Amino acid sequence: MNELVFFINNVVVAGSVTGSIYAIGAVGVTLIFSIMRFAHFAHADMMTFGALMVLVLTTAFPEVGGAVGLPTAVVMLPLAMALTALLAVGIDKGFYKPLRAHGVKPIVMVIGSLGVALILQGLIRLFAGTRAQSLYIAERKEIFRLELPFESVTRPIIVTEPQVILFILTLAAVIGLHLFLNRTRTGKAMRAMSDNPDLARASGINTSRIVTITWIIAGGLAAVAGTLLSLDVAFKPDLSFFLLLPIFAAAIVGGVGHPYGAIAGGFVVGFAETLAVFNWAVLLRPLQQHFPDWLELPRNLAFVGTEYKIVVPFFILVAILVWRPTGIFKGKVI
Amino acid sequence: MSAIIDVRHVNKAFGGLRVINDCSIRVEQGSITGLIGPNGAGKSTLFNIIAGALPLDSGQVFLDGEEITNRPANELFHKGLLRTFQIAHEFSQLTALENLMMVPPNQAGESLFGAWFRPARVRQEEAQVRQKALEVIDFVGLGHVRNELAGNLSGGQKKLLELGRTMMVDARVVLLDEIAAGVNRTLLGDLVTNIERLNRELGYTFLVIEHDMDMIARLCDPVIVLAEGSVMVQGSIEEIQNDPAVIDAYFGAQP
Numbered sequence: 001m002n003e004l005v006f007f008i009n010n011v012v013v014a015g016s017v018t019g020s021i022y023a024i025g026a027v028g029v030t031l032i033f034s035i036m037r038f039a040h041f042a043h044a045d046m047m048t049f050g051a052l053m054v055l056v057l058t059t060a061f062p063e064v065g066g067a068v069g070l071p072t073a074v075v076m077l078p079l080a081m082a083l084t085a086l087l088a089v090g091i092d093k094g095f096y097k098p099l100r101a102h103g104v105k106p107i108v109m110v111i112g113s114l115g116v117a118l119i120l121q122g123l124i125r126l127f128a129g130t131r132a133q134s135l136y137i138a139e140r141k142e143i144f145r146l147e148l149p150f151e152s153v154t155r156p157i158i159v160t161e162p163q164v165i166l167f168i169l170t171l172a173a174v175i176g177l178h179l180f181l182n183r184t185r186t187g188k189a190m191r192a193m194s195d196n197p198d199l200a201r202a203s204g205i206n207t208s209r210i211v212t213i214t215w216i217i218a219g220g221l222a223a224v225a226g227t228l229l230s231l232d233v234a235f236k237p238d239l240s241f242f243l244l245l246p247i248f249a250a251a252i253v254g255g256v257g258h259p260y261g262a263i264a265g266g267f268v269v270g271f272a273e274t275l276a277v278f279n280w281a282v283l284l285r286p287l288q289q290h291f292p293d294w295l296e297l298p299r300n301l302a303f304v305g306t307e308y309k310i311v312v313p314f315f316i317l318v319a320i321l322v323w324r325p326t327g328i329f330k331g332k333v334i
Numbered sequence: 335m336s337a338i339i340d341v342r343h344v345n346k347a348f349g350g351l352r353v354i355n356d357c358s359i360r361v362e363q364g365s366i367t368g369l370i371g372p373n374g375a376g377k378s379t380l381f382n383i384i385a386g387a388l389p390l391d392s393g394q395v396f397l398d399g400e401e402i403t404n405r406p407a408n409e410l411f412h413k414g415l416l417r418t419f420q421i422a423h424e425f426s427q428l429t430a431l432e433n434l435m436m437v438p439p440n441q442a443g444e445s446l447f448g449a450w451f452r453p454a455r456v457r458q459e460e461a462q463v464r465q466k467a468l469e470v471i472d473f474v475g476l477g478h479v480r481n482e483l484a485g486n487l488s489g490g491q492k493k494l495l496e497l498g499r500t501m502m503v504d505a506r507v508v509l510l511d512e513i514a515a516g517v518n519r520t521l522l523g524d525l526v527t528n529i530e531r532l533n534r535e536l537g538y539t540f541l542v543i544e545h546d547m548d549m550i551a552r553l554c555d556p557v558i559v560l561a562e563g564s565v566m567v568q569g570s571i572e573e574i575q576n577d578p579a580v581i582d583a584y585f586g587a588q589p
Contacts, residue, residue: 195428199419203411
């Protein structure tokens with residue numbers, strides 16, 4: 001039974017953690033695509049920027065969290081979300097809006113966003129340095145060990161405090177987004193604009209306002225995802241390199257322009273990654289006695305080594321594009 | 335009579351191509367004004383300028399005395415100026431009926447508060463909107479396909495859906511961009527009757543771009559002939575049909 005706990009710790013918990021982060025990131029990418037029709041390559045850097053804002057605020061006021069009973073970084077998150085949303089709107093006004101006004105093709109916007117990504121990355125390095133930093137400054141990361149009430153189980157299920165916060169925030173973000181898209185005027189207008197921008201305008205929908213709101217939501221969610229990842233591991237200025245591909249894979253797997261698809265896609269990619277690097281030998285060892293003698297289990301039996309984790313989303317992306325280019329949910333074909 | 339739409343000295347060029355050339359037109363309150371002209375005369379461009387879909391280079395546009403030059407289409411919608419598209423637009427993922435139901439603004443179910451805490455009001459209002467949409471969809475002759483996804487409708491049916499869309503709110507002026515193209519003859523007869531009825535009973539003003547001369551003859555008075563980006567002639571259909579300049583523009587100069 002200890003093997004099962006090992007599985008839960010290394011696949012179920014770890015997969016949900018990466019899955020949640022990818023899902024929140026992919027929702028932003030997919031929303032931007034459905035409203036503005038371009039792949040926003042600077043999204044992962046907006047996530048890093050959000051985490052950086054949390055780092056800066058936490059360094060400035062390290063004691064705030066103690067008063068509320070939460071990690072300071074989490075208390076600072078709403079402020080960081082607001083700042084990142086502001087950055088997103090600013091980037092749109094400064095870089096993308098002039099391009100849109102000229103009526104450029106989507107590919108030009110994509111290249112523009114690549115430029116923005118490089119600018120952001122450079123700025124983040126300039127201010128934060130290149131080393132990894134923990135978002136826990138004045139506190140310690142709490143670790144919860146859940147003992148299972150079975151005699152054969154000696155190992156606990158391990159969940160850390162940031163992971164619990166991550167699950168709660170992901171759930172809140174998904175429910176909030178669902179209500180927003182389905183139950184509000186702006187959500188309805190966003191869906192209308194995603195379907196047909198000209199008709200939306202002719203039906204009295206202020207499309208430039210919708211664009212701004214989309215950036216606010218995407219920026220806010222990017223800050224959440226970046227911060228949660230940095231809380232779980234550490235803040236690194238090159239976080240975006242490891243995020244960009246998985247979140248795009250997640251958005252495409254789910255069906256581009258489909259927010260629920262992006263959430264599902266995020267978890268698919270997250271779990272695929274963890275399952276691919278999971279050491280299956282641990283699960284198979286108890287069954288060793290049933291195997292023929294000539295078959296010996298190797299010590300490590302994973303599909304790919306941990307260092308090659310990043311190829312998994314690549315593989316999923318190619319597979320999806322070949323066999324089901326519209327994604328799990330029927331999204332738009334790019 | 336007063337002009338509900340007043341276009342004054344409008345110019346518009348695409349790159350080096352001057353499409354609208356010092357063009358001034360007036361659409362009288364309560365009229366069904368036709369806008370005709372050979373291909374490339376600038377009809378659709380002028381339309382898009384009035385509807386706020388294209389910025390103009392110089393000139394002014396007024397709606398009932400209020401300047402609306404370069405105002406975005408969504409603002410004009412709330413002022414009662416509606417348009418249909420030459421190539422019909424629809425929300426393809428919604429049914430025909432839902433396409434109509436989504437038009438009226440400020441429905442109670444559109445706010446988080448209303449959706450959660452005033453279900454009775456939302457239901458009642460939605461029932462009203464639905465009732466109205468059902469009437470409209472029968473009015474435009476699409477009752478039998480009302481639960482079909484709008485994306486699956488034929489080109490002509492989408493055109494009718496566009497006309498229906500303009501009837502879901504209290505419009506003052508409706509710009510119809512080749513509403514008849516792709517609609518079959520029988521349906522077209524109904525369409526003309528319906529437009530006349532909207533004009534007579536609800537006081538809608540129409541500005542109509544059309545290539546179908548029969549429809550123009552039945553529906554429109556006055557008719558404005560546009561050529562090379564400015565007004566060539568304006569008058570009743572008989573005057574237009576007997577004007578040598580118009581005949582030249584359409585059929586080329588007589589030898």
